Amino acid sequence: MQFLADNLQIFYNKKVYKQVPLISKLAMKDPRITKLADILVNYSTKVKKGEVVQIFANPEAKPLFLEVYKLVVKKQPKEIIADIRFPETSEIYLKNATDEQLKQFPDIAMHIAKNIH
Secondary structure, eight states: OOEEEEEEEEEETTEEOOOEEEEEESSSOOHHHHHHHHHIIIIISOOOTTOEEEEEEOGGGHHHHHHHHHHHHHTOOSEEEESOOOHHHHHHHHHHOOHHHHHOOOHHHHHHHHHOO
């Protein structure tokens, strides 16, 4: 099986964390991705409830991005800003978000809706 090597950047409360090397398999879910996502969310950035989290990733980082996104949603941040979306992103959010998160409209999306003509 062929591997893709790339980088994932996580921006957390306007602080840029170093790029994390990414190795992902194309077809199968790799348990190393789950572990790396856990390390990024729970130890490297220590995401907490009510914070704004920004995630940047290349399309090649999709497996890691989706796992990081899922773990971040479970932390109940105020907002998640992602520079890339995949079809699975909405499903992950709806399955893992609390009722409180589902009721809240993101501030940044509201600002864009009100101010872009």
